[in-house]
Amino acid sequence: MLPAIDHVWIFITGRCNVRCEHCFFAHKSERLRLSSRSQDALFRFLSAAGKKQFIISGGEPFMVWPATRALLLRIRQAYPQAYLSVQSNGLMMKPGHLVTLKSMRANLELGIDGDEAAVAASRRGLPRGGFQRLCASLSAARTAGVGLSTTMTVTPQNVANLSDNFMALLGLRARAIEIHPAFMAQWRRAESRLFLQGYRRALASELRMGERGLISREYSLPAKGVWDMVILPDGKVLANWTFLSFPEHVREQFVVMDLSKRDGEFLPAAKSYFSALRKFLGQGSAPVSYRRLSNFNASLAISAWGNPQSGRCFKEYVRLCDEIEQIDLATIRRRPA
């Protein structure tokens, strides 16, 4: 039987209008856009699978708006009740985009790392006035009644400003803020400590404000499925988002399907992947959080890569993620929804 899918991430394009330091889709090709053949194959495959949540990502999905719009429509028609979200850097939003998102009941997930200095530092190629445009997108989405969440990526370089950046986002009236340590960044113990200090300060601010849902804790909760369908713009499918951050020769080893060539058929690599996944899931009795599931996947790629420095930083990253999870779970226990 097909293991339950958690997220379906559709990377509709490799094109982006900025180059973020912490981009988790680090090795993408600008030239590629998801073909209709791959989309057809995806929908045929999904018709047999259970409940799902869909995320359209890139690159920047608003750079290929007609294709993004058509995909939104198609998902909504096929899955009227599914969670549907579009990830964006917010630099190209137009009022018409928001009308479509609203009518499709699609969430908008904006990446904002904090105040203007933080955003300018992390996004290379940010145009003049880019931060103001991003703030305007956030505000327009809220006014239009589009479901809104934000991702604040924290790097070892800006970690000392974590709580200030969090406060800057609250000042913009951002909500459901995912505070995420940059994956595959050079985490060492000193920076992890700073992260945890800043994170605790952010929690204290959330508590003081007495408003629920300022910080998203979704990654610390049990995963809703056991693998992701991460569809790359060339139609290849990975089983978790973390694989996106690895060089192509590593990533390729974890391609479980190729929708551009074969209809819903698993490739030979899928067999060993799913067997490793089952072994991992069989180890504990408690449900696995999405954070741990993702880190398990990343550990497979780290071993395949054999890059000692990345291995060390990843170890520290995992330790940091475990602590974040403990803090999140303790907070949830103290303040159940």
Ligand code: SF4
């Ligand atoms: S906006 Fe998103 S896709 Fe573009 S470079 Fe930044 S993180 Fe990567």
